[in-house]
Amino acid sequence: MILLNKKQSSILLIITVGLVLSSSFVSLSWSVSDEINNTIPKKATIGRPVLIDDVLNATEILFYRNDAVYQGAVIVAEPGQNVTIWYTMDGGTNETLPRLYGDDGIIGSNLSWTEPILMPYDDVKVNISGFDRPYYNHTFQMNSDFIVFRAGFLDMEDDIGIPNIITTNVTLTSQFNQDYYTQFDVIDMNLTLSDYNITKYGLEYREVTPNHDMSFENVTFDLVTSGDIVNLTASFAHSYPLETQIEVRSFIYQIDNLTKEGRYLHENQAHIITLVDGRPELSVDVPTFTNNKTIQLVWEASAPKVNITQVNITWGDGSAIDTITNISLKIVFHTYASSGDYNITVIAFAGAGFTEVTLSILIDSEKPSGTILTVNPDGSNNTLIKDSNKYVTLTFNVSDIGGSEVKNVFLLTDEGNLYELIDEREITIQFFYYGDHWVKMTVYDNAGNSYSTTTYFTLVPPEDIDDIPIPFPFGITVFAGLALLAAVMYRKKR
Numbered sequence: 001m002i003l004l005n006k007k008q009s010s011i012l013l014i015i016t017v018g019l020v021l022s023s024s025f026v027s028l029s030w031s032v033s034d035e036i037n038n039t040i041p042k043k044a045t046i047g048r049p050v051l052i053d054d055v056l057n058a059t060e061i062l063f064y065r066n067d068a069v070y071q072g073a074v075i076v077a078e079p080g081q082n083v084t085i086w087y088t089m090d091g092g093t094n095e096t097l098p099r100l101y102g103d104d105g106i107i108g109s110n111l112s113w114t115e116p117i118l119m120p121y122d123d124v125k126v127n128i129s130g131f132d133r134p135y136y137n138h139t140f141q142m143n144s145d146f147i148v149f150r151a152g153f154l155d156m157e158d159d160i161g162i163p164n165i166i167t168t169n170v171t172l173t174s175q176f177n178q179d180y181y182t183q184f185d186v187i188d189m190n191l192t193l194s195d196y197n198i199t200k201y202g203l204e205y206r207e208v209t210p211n212h213d214m215s216f217e218n219v220t221f222d223l224v225t226s227g228d229i230v231n232l233t234a235s236f237a238h239s240y241p242l243e244t245q246i247e248v249r250s251f252i253y254q255i256d257n258l259t260k261e262g263r264y265l266h267e268n269q270a271h272i273i274t275l276v277d278g279r280p281e282l283s284v285d286v287p288t289f290t291n292n293k294t295i296q297l298v299w300e301a302s303a304p305k306v307n308i309t310q311v312n313i314t315w316g317d318g319s320a321i322d323t324i325t326n327i328s329l330k331i332v333f334h335t336y337a338s339s340g341d342y343n344i345t346v347i348a349f350a351g352a353g354f355t356e357v358t359l360s361i362l363i364d365s366e367k368p369s370g371t372i373l374t375v376n377p378d379g380s381n382n383t384l385i386k387d388s389n390k391y392v393t394l395t396f397n398v399s400d401i402g403g404s405e406v407k408n409v410f411l412l413t414d415e416g417n418l419y420e421l422i423d424e425r426e427i428t429i430q431f432f433y434y435g436d437h438w439v440k441m442t443v444y445d446n447a448g449n450s451y452s453t454t455t456y457f458t459l460v461p462p463e464d465i466d467d468i469p470i471p472f473p474f475g476i477t478v479f480a481g482l483a484l485l486a487a488v489m490y491r492k493k494r
Contacts, residue, residue: 070247072162072268077142079168079258084139087119087151092134094121100138102149102163105259111149119151145170145195145256146265160212160247165268168258170195172267174203174250177233182278182304183242184352188235189271191250198223199262200253203234208245208272218251245274278304279353284346289362289404289446294335301327303350310349316342339363339402364447366402370409372441374457383457390459393428396441404447412440434459 077083087098099116110117119136140147146167150157157164171194181187191201202220219236240246251266280303286295301308313322315334322332336342345358374385375393385392400406411419411427414437419427431437437459442452 067158067162070158070160070162070270070272072157073164074171074268075164075166077166077168079142081142082139083142083166084137086122086125087136089134089136089153092136092153094123094134096134096153097121098136098151098153100149100151102147103263104140104147104149105144105256105261105263107259107261111147140166142166142168142258144259145197145254145263148265160270162270163266163268165265170198170252170254170265172250172252172265173269174234174248174267174271176248176271176273180276180304181273182353183240183244183275184278185305186235186237187246187248187273188233189248189250191232191234193223193230193232193252194228195254196226196228197255197257198230198252199255201232201234201251203236203248203250204266205236205238205246205248207240208247212247216249220253223252240275242275242277245272247272276304278306278351280308280348280350280355282346282348282355282357284344284357284359286344286359286361288360289364289448291363291365291447291449293337293339293363293365294333295361295363297332297334297344297346299330299332299346299348301348301350301355303348303353306351308348308350312347312349314345316344336363339365341403362402362404362447364400364402364404364445364449366400367449367451368398368400368402368406368443368445369451370396370398370441370443370453372396372411372439372453372455374455383455385457385459386462387459388462390431390434391428392431392437392439392457392459393426394439394455395426397425398443400445402445402447402449404445404449407444407446409444410442412442414438431459434461 075083089096089098097118097120100111100119101113101116102111103113104111117138119138122135122137125135125137146165148163148165150161150163172191174189174191177188177190178185187205189203193201199222200220201223202218204216204218206214206216208214217236219234221232221234223230223232225232234250238246248271249267249269251264254263254265255261256263280301282299282301285298297313299311301311308327309325311324311327313324313332313334315322315336317336319334322334324332340363342361342363343358344361345356347354347356373395374383375395376382376385394411396409398406398409409421411421411429413429413431415432417429419429421427429439435458436456438454438456440452440454442450444450
């Protein structure tokens with residue numbers, strides 16, 4: 001959108017066209033010589049991107065807006081001055097006429113927010129530009145303190161409804177007082193008003209929806225100060241839930257110096273925030289399983305903007321609630337009367353918000369149990385193990401009675417080897433020497449309870465040497481030799 005004095009339109013035409021055609025999507029600011037700046041309206045905002053029309057592929061090029069920050073154009077003009085605006089649309093023709101909506105403050109004027117007027121096609125500007133590009137114009141005469149307008153072809157300039165303003169000197173700006181707001185905060189803004197004939201001011205706000213069609217709510221305040229520039233604070237309470245997007249705009253009620261009518265001027269900018277969570281962040285550390293009836297609880301909590309004021313702990317055993325107001329005490333101890341399952345609930349309070357965390361703890365004082373057996377290569381179970389490579393296979397069964405479940409199993413041999421087993425229930429171990437051996441098994445549960453048992457066995461070769469039978473051919477030879485030797489000795493005696 002280009003806003004200039006009609007008187008200077010021909011001077012700025014070449015500059016403007018060059019900027020418009022530099023890109024299909026533009027966002028820029030520019031300046032001209034001081035001589036020209038002294039005679040044209042001052043530009044208070046930078047450029048805005050083009051708006052593409054989905055139906056006719058027409059692109060409206062509107063300068064001095066910034067949709068990225070929901071900001072419209074502001075032009076300062078003198079009373080009685082004529083100000084001409086031009087629109088140009090890529091793909092537009094002399095039949096695709098933009099529609100102009102607004103309020104020029106003149107009773108009986110045909111410029112309104114409900115019944116648009118068509119902006120006429122500007123043949124002269126098209127011919128002067130030297131480009132095949134349509135231009136449309138409308139001229140305002142400053143017969144009121146401010147004129148507010150929007151334009152568009154099929155689609156408006158933006159979805160959220162930010163106006164453009166031509167003003168003789170009435171201006172309004174605002175900004176949030178805080179970097180962020182929670183669902184518990186009052187939302188406050190700083191307002192800066194310029195001109196002296198303002199009697200009321202306020203804020204309008206609504207939840208942001210995809211179609212930006214929610215109705216505004218507002219708060220209004222009487223202006224009790226005066227001056228050319230006034231700084232004020234306005235605020236409103238709300239009940240919007242966490243993560244709601246809220247749009248806020250400021251407004252003033254101005255007694256128009258030219259029309260002598262009371263008129264509302266809304267800021268040419270929408271401020272949008274998302275409510276962040278104002279509840280405390282709470283972490284609690286207790287053992288899930290333990291065999292100790294006295295447990296230690298450690299908590300940490302923090303909240304945006306406010307301090308933690310109190311922490312309540314319910315231990316789940318019918319005892320009284322522990323209320324902690326000295327929040328420097330981060331470690332709390334509690335003794336239970338007996339083993340069992342307990343639910344511990346911790347609540348941290350901060351301002352209007354609180355956060356609750358519930359954890360379960362099992363006090364298990366029962367030892368786990370287990371058995372271990374040696375297995376022969378033939379599958380039999382006994383304490384005499386025969387293996388030529390000194391391998392021994394052991395199987396074991398373990399269980400937990402108290403409910404915390406078995407965590408791990410350790411096996412220790414008499415030769416000093418230690419094995420940790422988690423899921424396995426069978427293991428084969430190679431020993432260094434034959435003879436008597438033992439293996440000790442220790443079972444731990446998740447609560448820290450343990451149980452140990454030892455198995456004893458003897459490791460031998462597959463066959464002892466005294467039990468080896470004499471081979472058949474060798475036996476016959478030995479027997480025949482012995483018989484022959486006996487016969488010889490008998491003959492010698494005779």
